[in-house]
Amino acid sequence: MAEIMRITPAVTIPDHLLGQVQSKLAYVDEDIAAASISSDGTIELQLRNGNASSESLEEKVQRVVAEMAKGAMQPKVEVLEDHLGRKVPFASDPMSELMSRGELSLEQTGIYSFGPMVTRLIEVFESYFLELATEFGAKPQRFPTLISAEKLGRVNYFRAFPHSLTFATHLREDLDTISDFAEHAAHEAAGLNTPPESFARIQALLSPAVCYHLYFALADKPLPDGKLAATAVGHCFRYESNNLTTLERMWDFTMREIIFVGPMDYVLENREAARKLVAEYLEKIGLAYKVESANDPFFVGEFRKQSAFQNAFQLKYEIRAQLPFKNETLAVGSYNHHQDFFGRNLNITLPDGKPAHTGCVAFGLERLAYAFLCQFGLDSTKWPAPIREAFVG
Numbered sequence: 243m244a245e246i247m248r249i250t251p252a253v254t255i256p257d258h259l260l261g262q263v264q265s266k267l268a269y270v271d272e273d274i275a276a277a278s279i280s281s282d283g284t285i286e287l288q289l290r291n292g293n294a295s296s297e298s299l300e301e302k303v304q305r306v307v308a309e310m311a312k313g314a315m316q317p318k319v320e321v322l323e324d325h326l327g328r329k330v331p332f333a334s335d336p337m338s339e340l341m342s343r344g345e346l347s348l349e350q351t352g353i354y355s356f357g358p359m360v361t362r363l364i365e366v367f368e369s370y371f372l373e374l375a376t377e378f379g380a381k382p383q384r385f386p387t388l389i390s391a392e393k394l395g396r397v398n399y400f401r402a403f404p405h406s407l408t409f410a411t412h413l414r415e416d417l418d419t420i421s422d423f424a425e426h427a428a429h430e431a432a433g434l435n436t437p438p439e440s441f442a443r444i445q446a447l448l449s450p451a452v453c454y455h456l457y458f459a460l461a462d463k464p465l466p467d468g469k470l471a472a473t474a475v476g477h478c479f480r481y482e483s484n485n486l487t488t489l490e491r492m493w494d495f496t497m498r499e500i501i502f503v504g505p506m507d508y509v510l511e512n513r514e515a516a517r518k519l520v521a522e523y524l525e526k527i528g529l530a531y532k533v534e535s536a537n538d539p540f541f542v543g544e545f546r547k548q549s550a551f552q553n554a555f556q557l558k559y560e561i562r563a564q565l566p567f568k569n570e571t572l573a574v575g576s577y578n579h580h581q582d583f584f585g586r587n588l589n590i591t592l593p594d595g596k597p598a599h600t601g602c603v604a605f606g607l608e609r610l611a612y613a614f615l616c617q618f619g620l621d622s623t624k625w626p627a628p629i630r631e632a633f634v635g
């Protein structure tokens with residue numbers, strides 16, 4: 243029986259943190275099916291079967307709120323571009339029509355397949371991103387879908403984003419284990435019935451980002467020519483738990499990145515030049531959006547310090563597209579500067595011996611297509627000319 247539990251947080255959650263705290267509540271307990279925070283600050287949890295002890299649940303919720311919100315400073319939101327007022331012709335939610343036309347199908351929570359129209363629309367955006375990459379002399383690269391556990395550990399990923407990791411494993415090399423699996427493996431409501439000890443220790447994960455692979459490839463060496471620009475597209479995996487409810491948050495999505503490695507000025511100048519070129523393109527296609535400062539979704543213990551740091555040093559800006567049907571915005575891309583974090587941790591050195599700076603421009607391809615369809619609808623004859631002309635329907 244589903245149950246509702248209400249908790250009044252001991253620490254008041256400031257408005258700017260409501261979304262961040264709410265999304266972290268999904269990870270508090272497996273019994274939580276959904277979490278929301280009402281306007282008076284009360285937390286409401288929908289429990290799956292009410293098995294969790296209410297004291298321990300409340301204690302964990304209070305801990306999340308305290309760690310994220312206690313003494314949190316209101317960040318200065320810096321808006322670099324504001325084109326949310328652009329008139330767009332469509333204002334409905336395209337999800338059900340995408341589903342009924344076979345343009346979108348849900349394989350499992352957070353896992354989607356796309357039909358020919360969405361695929362071609364994504365290819366139109368991709369051909370622009372490849373053009374943009376050539377403006378920076380960014381050479382194409384191909385990266386794996388798996389990512390090294392050893393290397394992710396080296397860049398502190400486990401500490402910063404443990405909640406959203408997706409692990410890759412395989413059966414242990416043991417005849418009895420493999421034979422037993424072959425004979426008995428079956429999927430039950432809670433998942434495969436395989437005992438956890440049948441699986442090997444984790445050596446690899448499913449990659450959460452594209453640019454990390456480039457930094458790993460450059461690790462422990464001087465950077466050739468002292469600077470480098472590259473581009474790649476890849477599947478990325480972020481387990482977003484109960485937040486995986488629509489196309490807005492997927493477990494498996496694709497990202498196109500243009501990546502800069504070199505001295506700080508080189509990275510910052512290119513990040514800014516890319517932003518200006520992207521702004522021209524988004525104006526040409528008439529997208530309603532804004533670009534504003536943002537932070538990464540660090541886990542509870544790291545959240546306050548790391549997000550304040552990102553804000554203070556202007557490390558992250560997001561392209562947030564308007565979703566007219568719900569009057570909210572959705573991040574479809576980001577402009578990032580990691581300072582010399584990867585250079586230091588991975589020992590990527592510049593000719594003067596200092597660690598390299600890195601930065602990237604990242605686009606979420608499914609989200610961009612989704613936001614575009616939210617603003618312009620599914621009838622390609624009504625799309626803005628630059629997209630319509632490039633679209634081979």
Ligand code: AMP
Nearest residue numbers: 491492495573574575576604605606609
């Ligand atoms: P980030 O590295 O977090 O700035 O991500 C870059 C872009 O990837 C975001 O702006 C989104 O467009 C996209 N993205 C990130 N997480 C997800 C997700 N769970 N589902 C779909 N797209 C995502």
Ligand code: ZN
Nearest residue numbers: 453499602604
């Ligand atoms: Zn990146």
